[in-house]
Every structure is written in C-alpha cells, then in structure tokens.
C-alpha cells in the first residue's frame with residue numbers, strides 16, 4: 001500500500017499523481033495494435049457510447065497511418081484524446097474486448113486511442129474541415145465536453161458558434177474535476193486548442209449566463225441555443241456543524257487541487273463521505289496530497305457503493321481506509337472541524353435504518369462531502385417552457401431538442417451525471433439535431 005509524502009513542488013506533485021495510463025511509445029503501440037484480432041462484429045465498438053470504429057483505428061496505427069487513426073477517432077468523438085485516458089475503458093470498450101473470454105488481457109484500446117490522437121495533436125496536423133457558412137448562428141452555454149463537442153460538430157455543418165463559459169478555462173469537469181492521475185491540465189487544454197484552432201469556434205470566458213435578460217439576448221441573436229451546463233456545486237447535507245471550517249464539497253476540493261496542485265494543503269486526517277466515483281477520487285487525492293489518514297465513510301455496504309470496483313481499489317491502494325454502514329450525524333469541533341459523529345446503519349425489513357444506540361466519533365481535521373452535485377434547477381426555471389423531470393434533468397427528444405424548441409441540451413444536464421464520453425456524444429448529436437430542425441424550418 002502506497003504512502004505519500006505531502007508534495008511541496010510541482011515535481012513531487014507529479015510523482016504522487018503519476019499518470020495511470022501513461023503515453024505509449026511507438027514500439028508499445030505497434031505491439032499492442034498487432035494483438036488486435038480485428039473482429040468482424042467488434043463488441044468493443046458496440047460498447048463505446050460514441051461507436052468509434054476501434055478495429056479500424058487500431059489497424060491504422062498498426063500500418064503507421066497515425067493521422068488516419070486520429071481521423072477515425074475524432075470523426076466519432078470530438079474529445080477522442082481525453083477519452084482515451086479518462087474513459088472507464090474497463091467497463092466500456094476494453095471490458096467488451098473478446099480477449100476477456102480467454103485468460104488474456106484485453107487490448108489497451110484507450111491508451112492506443114490516446115497514442116494516436118496525442119501524436120496528431122503534437123504534430124498539429126490539419127484533419128478537420130469547417131463547413132461552408134450557412135449564415136446561421138448557434139449559442140452554446142457551457143464549454144464542458146458537451147458544449148465543445150456541439151461547437152465542433154456545428155462548425156463542420158457551417159454554423160457560427162459562440163460558447164458562453166462561466167469559468168476561465170474550457171473543458172468543464174475534464175479540467176476542473178477529473179483526477180490529476182488520469183489527465184493533466186496541459187493535456188486537456190492542448191486538445192481544446194487543437195480543435196479550436198482548426199474549427200474556429202469562439203469561447204467567451206468568465207461569461208456566465210445567469211439572468212432571463214441574458215437568455216433573451218441570446219434568443220434574439222442566435223438561431224438555436226445548446227445547454228451544456230452540467231451540474232452545480234456539491235449538495236448541502238443539512239448536518240449539524242456543516243458550516244465549520246474544514247468542511248468542503250468534493251467537487252470544490254478537486255477543483256482547487258486541479259488549479260493549484262502542490263500549493264493546496266491537506267491536513268493530517270481526512271474523512272470523505274460518500275460511495276460514488278467522486279468519493280473514491282477525492283479520497284485517493286487527499287491521500288496523495290499527504291494526508292496521514294484518509295477514511296472513506298459510506299452509509300451502506302460495500303457492494304451497494306455506486307463507485308466502480310477499480311476506482312475503489314485505486315483509493316485503497318493509495319492508502320485510504322473505509323468504513324461501511326455508517327451515516328454522519330454531525331460535524332464536531334469548535335469553529336474548526338475536529339471530527340464526524342457517525343451512527344451505524346443496518347438493513348431491517350429491506351430498509352436501511354440508523355441505529356442511534358450505536359454512535360461514535362471519527363477524529364479528523366477535514367471533511368470532504370462527496371454526496372452528489374446539485375442540479376441547475378434555478379437556471380432552468382428562467383427558460384420559458386423548459387420541461388425537466390423529477391430528478392431535475394432537462395427533458396429532450398431523440399434529436400436532443402428540449403420542450404422549448406429553440407433550446408437543445410446534452411451531457412450531465414440531461415443524464416444527471418455520467419462520463420465525458422456521454423457528454424461528447426450528446427453534444428455532437430445535438431448539433432445534428434439543431435441542423436435538422438433549422439433545415440426543416
């Protein structure tokens with residue numbers, strides 16, 4: 001089990017956050033590509049939400065046609081480089097690879113994908129073509145994976161595109177949320193630059209759309225609007241003492257870490273509340289920042305956790321401890337966090353119950369709440385006639401059009417929180433939906 005010293009320099013940070021899927025060299029890529037069986041009914045393609053022609057790009061890598069391989073990848077997924085390393089490939093393409101039926105490791109599809117696209121980006125090869133101008137304009141709210149994919153596709157269809165982004169960097173949670181051992185800031189931003197240089201969409205940074213007036217201006221100035229706003233801040237738990245110094249939401253903690261790296265100070269003892277992938281990331285990241293003790297606390301049993309098994313294993317291998325069947329009652333301390341008071345939980349008559357006779361305190365200096373992100377309901381309320389479901393997700397039809405015909409939507413805002421690859425697919429499809437709708441008008 002790893003033990004991490006608090007990183008004090010960029011080099012020490014990079015060592016603690018060593019890339020999980022490092023870039024392949026030419027020999028590794030050639031060898032790995034040579035293992036592919038180029039299956040005729042390729043289950044890996046079916047398992048990819050963007051249906052990349054995986055055997056084709058692997059064949060292209062094998063014949064040293066790297067530009068062709070990248071074209072195959074980007075034609076299906078505008079964030080093909082990032083997805084190569086951030087996708088949960090073990091449960092998607094690599095999980096479906098036929099080699100899993102034998103006692104042989106599956107093809108490392110993600111790393112091959114990243115190998116090809118990274119080379120093409122570094123060589124600054126021109127592989128995309130902007131469509132002939134059709135004189136129409138699309139506004140996109142949010143420069144996350146969904147918004148970026150929509151922008152790229154819309155440019156190939158001849159639209160002028162302006163993205164309005166609240167923050168100062170593009171790529172949404174890919175740069176502000178995903179664990180730094182999966183992808184670096186440089187790699188995320190390099191891909192966006194590459195796409196933007198060739199496709200020429202505009203991004204207006206520090207430009208949150210927050211009022212009905214701003215929305216009306218967009219409605220008047222653009223032919224269609226795409227909502228790629230993702231989710232909001234970490235949800236409030238309503239616990240006693242939640243406002244104490246040292247209590248932070250997982251998304252906010254990770255954002256600070258992604259932006260400030262080794263300058264962030266994580267104290268000695270950390271409790272992370274939650275059982276999803278974000279909780280695993282936050283715990284693993286706290287341990288890599290040198291916390292002496294990091295405890296994951298989840299209200300149900302291990303098998304009920306929402307996190308992928310490999311994400312849990314990664315947290316444990318970083319030195320994280322776990323506590324199951326516990327629910328937080330209060331954050332203790334005098335102004336500053338000193339601990340979390342928990343009660344044990346148990347399943348009675350099929351329902352999870354809190355046992356108030358069995359309570360205890362875990363001492364800590366920091367509490368990270370990884371209990372889900374709030375939805376952007378207040379924002380949706382400002383859009384006339386926009387239907388949302390009972391989980392505050394924007395409702396769309398098969399063309400990614402919302403109940404207000406001028407608005408289309410995709411990504412976490414419609415699925416409640418999934419992966420980058422799903423947002424990339426939605427954004428691309430929504431641009432095609434906008435195109436079909438405007439052509440019918």
Ligand SMILES: Cc1cc2nc3c(=O)[nH]c(=O)nc-3n(C[C@H](O)[C@H](O)[C@H](O)COP(=O)(O)OP(=O)(O)OC[C@H]3O[C@@H](n4cnc5c(N)ncnc54)[C@H](O)[C@@H]3O)c2cc1C
Pocket residue numbers: 086087088141142143144145146147164165166167170171172173174177178179182207208209210228229230231250251254277278281379410411412413417418419420421423
């Ligand atoms: C901690 C964490 C770890 C994750 N790890 C992974 C992973 O390893 N692999 C993976 O595939 N996925 C991962 N995900 C999920 C993935 O990041 C998201 O599914 C994906 O980023 C969703 O893309 P999106 O474009 O819908 O939203 P976002 O990425 O959230 O982007 C939305 C953008 O809209 C902007 N915005 C919001 N409101 C406004 C407004 N009113 N005006 C202007 N701009 C606005 C935001 O600033 C943001 O840039 C993770 C998520 C989290 C929280």
Ligand code: SF4
Pocket residue numbers: 035036037038039042043044045054055096097098099107109
């Ligand atoms: S399933 Fe595996 S072996 Fe078959 S085409 Fe896909 S990557 Fe190659």
